[in-house]
Amino acid sequence: MNKGEWSIDWKEKSQAIWRVSERNAHSATTEQASKWLSLLEIGAATVSLATIYLAVYSQGISPLYSEMSVLILLLGVFSLIFAKRVKPWMLHIQLLAGTAMVSYTIYMSQRSDPAVFTVVFFAWIVIYAYSFFSPLQATAHLITVFVGSALAFELGVGITAPLGDWLFVSGTAVVTATFTLRLVAQLAKVSHLDRLTGLPNRRYVEDKVWPIHNDFAIALIDLDDFKRLNDTEGHIAGDDVLQDLAFRWKGELRFSDTLARWGGDEFLLLMPGCSDHQMRAVLERLFDSCFPLSFSAGFTTCLKNETADLKSLILACDKALYQAKARAHSQRREDAIVAVR
Structure with missing residues (x-):
C-alpha cells in the first residue's frame, strides 16, 4: 500500500478541526473561563471606580459611569460564585455586554478623552476572547469591538476626532489580538508536543x-x-x-x-x-x-x-x-x- 493511494479530504479535516476547537475553546474548561471572566469584570470595575473617584471626579462625571461600574462589579462577583453553573453561551453574552457598556460609556461622555481610557477595557476584552475562545469566535468579538466603538465615536456629538479616535482604538485592538493569538498558539504547541520525539503527546x-x-x-x-x-x-x-x-x-x-x-x-x-x-x-x-x-x-x-x-x-x-x-x-x-x- 503506497502513501499516495489515499487522498486527504481537506474539507472534512478542516470541519473536524473547527468542531474540536469549538468544543475545547483552547483546552480551557467553561468553569476556568468563567472564573477568569469574573476576575476581568471585577478588575475592570475596580479600575473604573478608582479612576472616577480618584482622578476625574472633579470634572463632573455623570453618576451613570459609577452605576455601570458597580453593575459590572456585581456581575463579576455573581459569576465567580456560580462559575460551576455557567454555560459557554453565557460567557459570550457577558463579553458582548461588556463591549456594549464600554461603547455606551464613550457615547455618553460626549468627549474625546474617554477614548484614551476605554481602549484599555477593549484590549482586556480582546485578550480574554483570544485566550479562551476559538480563533473564529474571538474574531467575532473583535468585530463587535470595531462596530461598538465606531458607533460610539460617530454618534458622540462632542467627540472632536471620531475617525482618529476609532482608528486608535481599532489599531490597539488588532495589535492586542495578534500578539495574544500568537502567544496562545505557542503555548498550545508546547503543551501538545513531546519534547523528546517531537511527536504529539x-x-x-x-x-x-x-x-x-x-x-x-x-x-x-x-x-x-x-x-x-x-x-x-x-x-x-x-x-x-x-x-x-x-x-x-x-x-x-x-x-x-x-x-x-x-x-x-x-x-x-x-x-x-x-x-x-x-x-x-x-x-x-x-x-x-x-x-x-x-x-x-x-x-x-x-x-x-x-x-x-x-x-x-x-x-x-x-x-x-x-x-x-x-x-x-x-x-x-x-x-x-x-x-x-
Whole structure:
C-alpha cells in the first residue's frame, strides 16, 4: 500500500478541526473561563471606580459611569460564585455586554478623552476572547469591538476626532489580538508536543484529535524489551532510539494520520478512513522499519456511525497488545500485531 493511494479530504479535516476547537475553546474548561471572566469584570470595575473617584471626579462625571461600574462589579462577583453553573453561551453574552457598556460609556461622555481610557477595557476584552475562545469566535468579538466603538465615536456629538479616535482604538485592538493569538498558539504547541520525539503527546490526542472522525483505525504500540535497552545501553541510547523511530515511522504515514507518544516507550497511532486490513499493513511496515528492535501492537477500527469513547478503545487495544506481547518474542510480525475481537 503506497502513501499516495489515499487522498486527504481537506474539507472534512478542516470541519473536524473547527468542531474540536469549538468544543475545547483552547483546552480551557467553561468553569476556568468563567472564573477568569469574573476576575476581568471585577478588575475592570475596580479600575473604573478608582479612576472616577480618584482622578476625574472633579470634572463632573455623570453618576451613570459609577452605576455601570458597580453593575459590572456585581456581575463579576455573581459569576465567580456560580462559575460551576455557567454555560459557554453565557460567557459570550457577558463579553458582548461588556463591549456594549464600554461603547455606551464613550457615547455618553460626549468627549474625546474617554477614548484614551476605554481602549484599555477593549484590549482586556480582546485578550480574554483570544485566550479562551476559538480563533473564529474571538474574531467575532473583535468585530463587535470595531462596530461598538465606531458607533460610539460617530454618534458622540462632542467627540472632536471620531475617525482618529476609532482608528486608535481599532489599531490597539488588532495589535492586542495578534500578539495574544500568537502567544496562545505557542503555548498550545508546547503543551501538545513531546519534547523528546517531537511527536504529539497524549494531551494533544485527547484535546485536539479525538474525536474528529467517525471512521478510523486506532492502534497502541509498545516496544519490546525497551527497559533492558535502557539498563544495558543507558537512557541516552534509549532516547536516541525513540527519536529515530519517531522520524522513521512518520515517513511511513499520511499527513492526516496521527502518531503520538502515549508514554514511555508506548505510541498511539490513529488513522482516519482506514480499514482493518489497511491498519495491519501499516503496522507491518512500521514493524519492519523497527529492526533490530521489535514491538507489540493491538488495534481496532471504528466504522461510520459507530460510537465509541477513547478510553474504551484504548483499553481494548491494550488487552490485544498484551496478547501480542505474550508471543512477540518470536520476532514474527504476524504474531506481534493483534486485532481487537
